[in-house]
Amino acid sequence: MDEYQSLSHTAWDCKYHVVWIPKYRRKTLYEELRKHLGQIFRELAMQRESKIVEGHLLVDHVHMLISIPPKYSVAQVVGFIKGKSAIHIARSFLGQRKNFTGHNFWARGYFVSTVGKDEKMIREYIKKQETEDRRLDQLHKFK
Secondary structure (H helix, E strand, C coil): CCCCEECCCCEECCEEEEEECEHHHCCCCCHHHHHHHHHHHHHHHHHCCCEEEEEEEECCEEEEEEECCCCCCHHHHHHHHHHHHHHHHHHHCCCCCCCCCCCCCECCCCEEEECHHHHHHHHHHHHHHHHHHHHHHHHHHCC
16 A cells, blocks of 8 residues: 545545446447546546546446545445536537436446555556457457
């Protein structure tokens, strides 16, 4: 554990590997949308005093290594990021009006795993995920 973060009475290092998908695993995270989502996720995480340490957007899922303070649950932060980003996508890219809730973009669940001492391995996994997905897609084309 290289560095601990702190709140007023707490020192902590809580990192999680989180993965989620668009609804129906549609391949919707591309080009224009992909350029903006990373920044949107970072800003939303900061609103919950969290930090995205590593992240990667693939066409059909999102991987991130996120540091969340112990005063928030993982469900609170991930739910907030997914919900607010869906609203932003609906307003900015799908032309929806003010009161649209964004409930049709992300699938309901997500995968989460605590990181602990495997942080370096998880960072490498996230970085190499796009290359691995392309390789697997090529293998499936020949079946």
